[in-house]
Amino acid sequence: MAEKLIGTDIAPQDLVAKITGRARYAEDFRADGMVFTKLLLSPMPHARVRGVDATRALAMPGVIDILRADEVRQVEGRPAEASLTDEPLYEGQPILAIAAETEEQAAAAIEAIEVDFEPLPFVLDPLDSLRPNGPNAYTGGNRFGGGEFSELKWTDADFEEIEAGRMPNGEAAVEWTKGDIDAAFSESDLVLEESIVHQSLTHHPMEPRSSMMYWENGKLHAFVSTQSAQRTKYAIAGMLNIDPEDVILVAEYCGGGFGSKISGNTHMEVPAVFSRKIGRPVMLRITRYEENYIGRARPGFQSWLKMGFMADGTCNAIDLYIVQESGPFGAGDFNTAGMIADLVYTPQNMRFRGIAMYCNTPPKAAQRGPGGAQIVIMMEPILEKAARELGLDRLEVHLKNAPDADVGFGPRNSTLTSVFAKEALEKGAEIFDWAGKQELSGRREGSKVTGIGIGLSPYTAGSRGYDGLMVIRPDGKLYVHQGLGNLGTHSIMDTARPAAEILNLNWDQVELVWGDSSRGMPRSSVQAGSQTTHAHSRANHAAGMDARAKVLEVAARTLGGSPSDYDMDNGRVFRRGGGASMTFAQVAERAIELGGKYDGHELPDNIHATTVPAANILAGQGLMGVARDNYGGSGGVYTWVAGFALVELDEETGVVDIKEYVGVTDCGTVLHPRSLSAQVLGGSVQGMGQAMTQRWVFDPKWGVPFANRLYTARPPGILDVPLDMKADAVGIPDPQTPVGAKGIGEPPVGAGGAAVTSAVADALGGRCLCRTPLTPDIILAELEGLDKPFHLEQHIG
Amino acid sequence: MAIIRDMIPAFELVQPTTVEDALAAMARYGEGGWVLAGGLDSYDWFKDRIKRPEAVIDLGGINELKGISNGQDGLEIGAMTTLTEIVRHERVRSEYILLADAAEHVATPQIRNQGTLGGNISQDTRCWYYRSGWACYRAGGNTCYAAAPQAMNREHAIMGTSRCVAVSPSDTAPALVALDAKMIVRGRRSSKVHDAEDFFIGPATDITRMTVLESGDLLTQINIPGEWANAHFYYEKVRDRGSWDFQLVSVAAAFKTSGNTIDEARIVVNGVAPFPVRLDAVERLVTGVTADEALATEAGEIAIQGSRPLKYNEYKEPMMRNLVRRAVRSVA
Amino acid sequence: MAEAESAGLLETKYSRRKFIKSVIAVGATASSAGYFIGSSGLGAQAVPGTVERLITLTVNGQQRRVDVLPNETLAMTLRYRLNLTGTKLGCDRAECGACTVLIDGVNQYGCSMLTHQVRGSSITTIEGLENPDTGELSLVQQAVLEEGGFQCAFCAPGFIMSMTAMVNENPNPTRAEAAHALSGNLCRCGDYDKILNCAMRAAELARSV
């Protein structure tokens, strides 16, 4: 029998290339005659370029040409970043580019350019922009709607409320309510009110977003670091207004994106346009310094929360107001945060208000669990504070408020395909030995105090309706063509397993084809929203079923009888109960002879228009399995992770040492256990960095960031997380998907971060600092009773 | 003139193999020469194109500057000895664990494998205003941006400041001051010995330099006197992450004890001033006294007298107080 | 005069070491006279001792002739002149470890050393670990394969070089010692737990061979 693939540990096929240095990321590609381009970044947080004098620069040795903002796409009608601009909206925004034979020459040329800037008013902190007659990020105002800018200011009364630590009633951009919170709060046995700040933090994937491009015979060859391959090809085509089939995207490996490279990046347009202009390959090598500016960041929140609890720990009311630092071009995190709060705490009565404020800071984008990670990191310690004040076991209060499958959340009372959050909490508590560790909570040893905490974090984990495309070639092997990006989650390999199992093939009889759009990529989801495993295990399942049906039909048409008389195993199709059989290689040859739907010359009518050209490339190469995921299903697809952490806090230095961590997930069927735990623990580590060390720092006078390198941004290192962490899965399949697998990428971030913020609050005897990151200075200042040098400001330190 | 980062400007590279050749090259280039030890501090300046030497004088090829040998009664450490060598050196570990401990807390293994003791103590401050190339006092300008009322100064100084509020970033500096080390500095015609404490100068004396070294001076050797061998040592460094980061506050202390009575003490704190701060008042307090919790607490209080924090670094007062307390308490 | 800034706690650093550069009266004349005549520029003679550009590097056991600028870092030479793109540039500032290479067996950041500084050393990069003839993976690479280490793997080359140095130095590390040995390598996917499994497995293989 073919080996069981789903649920077993198989090293991804690209691992040998990754560990021998053969794996080529965007900046590793070279082309004959390749030149380099360098960007001139704005030195000011907001300015207008009145003039550029590049005469001296263009006369320098090796310098080829300059690229200006009017030569690239400027998005009209809404605030959106262009790859080059003459009105920079954040310090570090690229203004123009210079191409030269060598990078040194390009850099020297950039320095020789005289730019006449007119500084404009700028704002860094959303609350400053909301303050009566405070500055706005755009000259037109601080809000955008209906095609134009406007100005929205809160009143002095609102700011008096804020100063007093109470929730303001300023005008919101988004507001929805459920039930009656006033009535609910009056019935609550305990009401907690807090103002909470979550910092902004740059994605900082390990690989900066370099890209290299050249034009040949009218086609653009693009070497880009991107999370999603097929969709990036169409993004590039859209940017340049050219036929997508004229874009050949090469994206074999991506050094991480975490939401900042969902379909390539804004500034890949520079080498694309520049190489067309000068007729030579252009490499744009992005440095870590530039990555801090254009590499996108998670939006910070300044928020006010009011939570009502009954005596038994049930949360019966939530009033939540979020002000979001949206950078110059906006972000949607705060909306998601409101829905996730409703989902995690099922308060029945809830009011959510939110407003996204433009700021002259590096642009925001979804960062692994956008909105969801922030809100659970902020609110889980409040839930635990309530449990402690009500004298209840914190695990019980988590369990009591966690939803079941029948949950309805958010303004539209959305439903979910499956919810096994409680099972995840219980299994996690068991592995972590939550009960046994109760007496450790608050235990003191010298100046070290132990704290334990729980973080429950859900996030979207699936989508439907994408296409699978695979070919059994005359060599008898199954070639699965993936349009997915190879961003490090291993989903690009693991989502092919359903097809292999349907065709009863061993893994060594399966080849993955990815990373080069000219080799045929079906319509794929973006690798974001943790949807890939769900979306493409279904798509490949559907295409696998199509291939299986065609193999059986080819066998029947060749060896007689009807398809149902046949079965297959180990690369052979044979009549049940023995008798005639064919190898997959012969089936492939036969399929080519039969043509039509068998070898892909005829395609099903419901596949996506962008899959057709890919299928056409592969037509006639063997038996083609191609199909759209039509399995349907109702309600959102969400995955849950329950995180448990034990920390040791040194009361004399404020240093927190995360000693233990357990993460258990309800993500449906586990395709690849080791990669599953890599996602659970990897996401949790990012959450721990978010909770403990990473942040943004801006000089308010000059609007310039200082956490602009890895050393100052401070992502977590190997010594900042527990030595050995445990991850596990509940493993109950999602009922609405044939394979039962849901995605896993994003939920762990909130779980890891919230478990740590809860554990630190526990170690502080229940005090919630309601601010991240929890660096030694903030903790020590709290313990020593120093007065805080900040209230709700963002970007401090 | 526009600004661009991350591209080292051109320079000539001179690789002398003797101290004489190095000094000659340094004289030849004068202000245009840059002495390169491990390079971890220098490359930041070059890659940001803020320092653009005409010639870089690489000391890597001068073997006489490397290695640890026995001095008359202590140790003689070549300035170009890597930090890893110090961390692993048998005699440093047995008799001067304070130095090995401090060296092991520097940044990361790769940096310790390449960074040198001489480089670690003569590196420039890491104030992010100054290192961004801003024309502050330390860069010869007329403003301290970090001391402004709303400036971001969480990692800046709370004492010993004069206009400039940056801190000394070195991890081995406090240990060397606590060990009363001597720095041998060779000029073209002269060779001077500095007490570790005087090697580091504050902004009040010369705001543009962290140490006494000027162009034409070459730090060749660091001598650890035998006087403090096998003393009771205490080192602790508080920082945000487990590796890479410079200290928020660190303490290095050496005690000569009989039982738990402190006969003599040298206690040094770094990360709180533009130079490693030797706590004379605390040393006087604890000398000849039996160490107990009360003494430790009082030592902590005295240590932070006279500190004047900025907006975001008041926490350094309790942090420093507690570190000194823990150092004294370790004798009890 | 009490030093107002530090309220007497800290005597300022007064160094008599250097008396006045030029004696107040006479010196000023000389320097100002010099001022009038204009500084007599030293003739820029040819300067002995600067490096030539064409050098031989020992990379992965091979002699490679290569033209290297004086200000060129090893990472750039490897990536852009020797096309050994396995060594990655994550930060170019000794802050991430993706560029870790072995210099005479010691793991260092390739981005923070000048190529001319390692002319005489043996340089090992990720491409140099497998057996050049048989293509057999090194013990560390095998361990990583067995444990399915790394996710996006942009940090893998750097980590594997640090693991190789660690195993050579301490084939019997505790898990904490392994973490310390690898604490100069950053992984943004947060795969630390699995990376430590690889390191421990690599040490195990090294001990058994």
Added chain:
Amino acid sequence: MGRWLDFESNPWGQEVLQGVSLELMYLAIGLAVLFVAGHWFWYRSRGFSEHEEPADVQGSVAGLPERIVRHTLPSRIFHWTMAASMLVLLITAFVPLLGLEFAWVTIHWIAGAVLILTIIYHVIHSIVWQDFWSMMSMGAKDFREGLGHFRHLLSSKSPEPEKPGKYPFDHRMYHWGIVVTSLAAIVTGVFMTLRIKTPFWEPNAYYPLVDQAVSGLNELGEPAITLQPGAATGLVFVLHGIAGVLLILMVASHIYFAIRPDKRWFTWSMIRGWIDREHYLAHFDPDKWSVGDGTIQENPPGGAIADSTVSAPRVDD
């Protein structure tokens, strides 16, 4: 321009004024030395007498005390205190730049504070108790008197100039020079000190009056865009530098003339407070500087002195 003034880029990369360059200091020191040496040899070459000028008595000595008071005790105390703080200021400003390093900042601004106090005292004292206009007046005849004196100095052929009042023209010109430069140095110095930490205030690099940078929110809460941020501070440093450098010249020449042998009798008046009758008559016009008005003079041991105050009744300080 570039040689004297330093430009620097502010954090936004805009070129702004920074301060004066070191060359300006070396130039000033050089000029001071050249002036002193030049005057010394010129004076010798003109054959003027080396030692103290003889007092050829013309006017009648009747009614004149033997010792004519020129500077009262309070004004002498003021002068020497101001001189001390000025010297400390110059030393702490320029000696570190010449190479001898020491903690100069605090001494400098404390000396500055002392200087301010002495000047406040002096302004009050000169207005109330001294003949303010005798020093400050700068009318057309004053210039003629000065021109005549100057022309006589250059060539002995020119006619003997008329005798000046209490303060000869060159003294008054010098006094005006000192007033302008030291006030400039003080005003800018105060702004510079307000920007650094002292026991009395916290450092403030963006002291509101000096530097109006774009700060998103300025003090009035609306966006403020004025001249390039940092430029105003640069201007303050430049003025302070120029004033300081001029003070090198002025103080150096002042001290030089004070110690010249032929002027020693004059210098003593700032120490003892009086000049002898002969020199008074030789060098001053009694009508312009009358002394013998019969009021009771304080009598230091060894002879009567007449105070120079003319108008207001004498009040003991």
